Amino acid sequence: MFRQSNLGERLDSAVSCLSPAGSAPFAALVALEQIGGRRSYQQDEEIYGELDPADCWYKVVSGTVRICKLLADGRRHIAEFCFAGDCFGIDLGRERLFSAEAVGDVTVMRFPRGATERLIDEQPELARHICDMALRSLAHAQSRMLLLGRMTASERVAHFLLELAERRDARRFVDVPMSRNDIGDYLGLTIETVCRVLSSFRREGTIAIPTPHRIELCDRDALEAAGEG
Amino acid sequence: MFRQSNLGERLDSAVSCLSPAGSAPFAALVALEQIGGRRSYQQDEEIYGELDPADCWYKVVSGTVRICKLLADGRRHIAEFCFAGDCFGIDLGRERLFSAEAVGDVTVMRFPRGATERLIDEQPELARHICDMALRSLAHAQSRMLLLGRMTASERVAHFLLELAERRDARRFVDVPMSRNDIGDYLGLTIETVCRVLSSFRREGTIAIPTPHRIELCDRDALEAAGEG
DNA sequence: ATGCCGCCTTGATCCAGGTCAACCGCTGCT
DNA sequence: AGCAGCGGTTGACCTGGATCAAGGCGGCAT
Numbered sequence: 001m002f003r004q005s006n007l008g009e010r011l012d013s014a015v016s017c018l019s020p021a022g023s024a025p026f027a028a029l030v031a032l033e034q035i036g037g038r039r040s041y042q043q044d045e046e047i048y049g050e051l052d053p054a055d056c057w058y059k060v061v062s063g064t065v066r067i068c069k070l071l072a073d074g075r076r077h078i079a080e081f082c083f084a085g086d087c088f089g090i091d092l093g094r095e096r097l098f099s100a101e102a103v104g105d106v107t108v109m110r111f112p113r114g115a116t117e118r119l120i121d122e123q124p125e126l127a128r129h130i131c132d133m134a135l136r137s138l139a140h141a142q143s144r145m146l147l148l149g150r151m152t153a154s155e156r157v158a159h160f161l162l163e164l165a166e167r168r169d170a171r172r173f174v175d176v177p178m179s180r181n182d183i184g185d186y187l188g189l190t191i192e193t194v195c196r197v198l199s200s201f202r203r204e205g206t207i208a209i210p211t212p213h214r215i216e217l218c219d220r221d222a223l224e225a226a227g228e229g
Numbered sequence: 230m231f232r233q234s235n236l237g238e239r240l241d242s243a244v245s246c247l248s249p250a251g252s253a254p255f256a257a258l259v260a261l262e263q264i265g266g267r268r269s270y271q272q273d274e275e276i277y278g279e280l281d282p283a284d285c286w287y288k289v290v291s292g293t294v295r296i297c298k299l300l301a302d303g304r305r306h307i308a309e310f311c312f313a314g315d316c317f318g319i320d321l322g323r324e325r326l327f328s329a330e331a332v333g334d335v336t337v338m339r340f341p342r343g344a345t346e347r348l349i350d351e352q353p354e355l356a357r358h359i360c361d362m363a364l365r366s367l368a369h370a371q372s373r374m375l376l377l378g379r380m381t382a383s384e385r386v387a388h389f390l391l392e393l394a395e396r397r398d399a400r401r402f403v404d405v406p407m408s409r410n411d412i413g414d415y416l417g418l419t420i421e422t423v424c425r426v427l428s429s430f431r432r433e434g435t436i437a438i439p440t441p442h443r444i445e446l447c448d449r450d451a452l453e454a455a456g457e458g
Numbered sequence: 459a460t461g462c463c464g465c466c467t468t469g470a471t472c473c474a475g476g477t478c479a480a481c482c483g484c485t486g487c488t
Numbered sequence: 489a490g491c492a493g494c495g496g497t498t499g500a501c502c503t504g505g506a507t508c509a510a511g512g513c514g515g516c517a518t
Binding site for chain 2: 069071072075076077079090091092093097098120124127128130131132134135136137138139141142143144145146148149150187188228
């Protein structure tokens with residue numbers, strides 16, 4: 001639908017972190033690059049917090065970002081992980097509803113909202129592209145709702161590993177930049193349950209865990225079977 | 230941001246069922262109405278099924294629609310309920326990932342996808358409006374993920390009642406067109422748990438249940454407290 | 459090197475919500 | 489009227505995953 005751009009990076013995401021269609025029109029993307037500024041964050045540094053003004057959006061250059069929310073009683077929910085090429089922080093309201101934090105060291109491009117809206121007015125194709133990304137994210141959010149609402153712990157973890165492998169273009173060895181705690185909060189499980197499921201997959205020979213942050217998919221079929229009834 | 234339209238109906242939704250911003254530009258909406266056709270469905274009739282071609286989208290005129298997915302083993306997940314004014318079936322792919330069914334008797338407007346895309350090309354403002362709707366739905370999907378991933382049964386049901394009241398503009402008496410089963414599949418609970426939580430709210434005087442499909446919110450504060458820690 | 463600290467892993471126990479089952483009450487059919 | 493069927497409600501019991509607790513292990517500072 002859209003002409004292939006040579007900027008190379010995808011405009012991925014999901015819920016205020018939009019997922020990639022094809023590529024946006026070349027001219028629009030070049031113009032976008034003009035208004036963005038580069039910025040880096042250390043491990044666990046906050047990129048923005050809940051209730052901060054939502055006056056800009058971001059694209060991950062390198063590293064991993066988590067989009068999350070903390071409830072009053074300490075429960076935490078991670079809405080999304082964003083990897084290199086993914087966009088996040090595209091919100092409608094004036095204030096952030098979620099916070100964004102660096103999982104490891106992270107570099108991002110930062111785009112002011114005002115300039116982007118002006119750009120959209122000049123280049124209507126851009127609106128269509130963002131619309132596309134939003135709809136794609138919506139579909140992703142849908143499948144996550146299904147996962148959170150109706151899937152068992154094993155199904156969630158299997159699904160997570162496969163998603164991770166796909167999004168990071170990994171065939172056999174997947175590196176897992178986030179902590180077990182982060183995984184738990186992303187999947188609606190506790191850290192202990194995540195560990196136990198991973199261990200049981202390992203015992204069954206489905207995966208190997210050379211280090212906690214590197215997982216080998218030994219039997220992808222078994223994983224896919226575990227990921228969906 | 231957008232001029233108020235006098236078409237009266239909102240373009241609501243969430244995940245392939247988009248939520249309302251303000252109103253789209255008048256001219257664009259008038260043009261939209263031109264290409265739509267009206268159609269009615271009986272209770273539990275399928276409007277479209279999974280894997281059907283996604284060649285059109287819909288707007289609810291009257292009644293309630295459920296957007297859902299059935300897993301192989303019979304587990305069902307309801308992604309969204311759509312009420313009068315809400316849009317649904319705006320998908321990116323060629324095939325439906327979810328099905329849409331009439332909760333009760335339903336009347337919808339049906340819009341061909343091709344004609345809509347041509348209209349968007351002519352009226353770029355429309356793309357921006359759809360983008361807006363998609364982002365709004367994304368925010369809604371986010372909060373549902375939090376609910377499904379991290380909230381207790383009581384919190385889910387309280388949240389559901391408040392959401393229902395708000396979306397249907399009800400102050401004290403909320404009518405509940407869907408079955409307990411539908412509610413369970415929407416909230417990631419069983420029918421029995423939904424019943425039990427409703428009964429416990431009733432026992433505490435938070436709500437009254439004159440009929441199964443009509444609920445009185447007697448103590449909204451208590452409900453709001455139950456809906457969020 | 460050594461000791462501390464944070465993250466991961468594993469085991470033991472608990473409980474919220476699922477499962478199974480009975481029954482109620484309404485509706486529609488004979 | 490009588491009865492069958494279906495959705496809703498309630499009770500008894502079970503279980504998957506949470507919670508609580510105890511190490512293990514690697515990295516880093518002293």
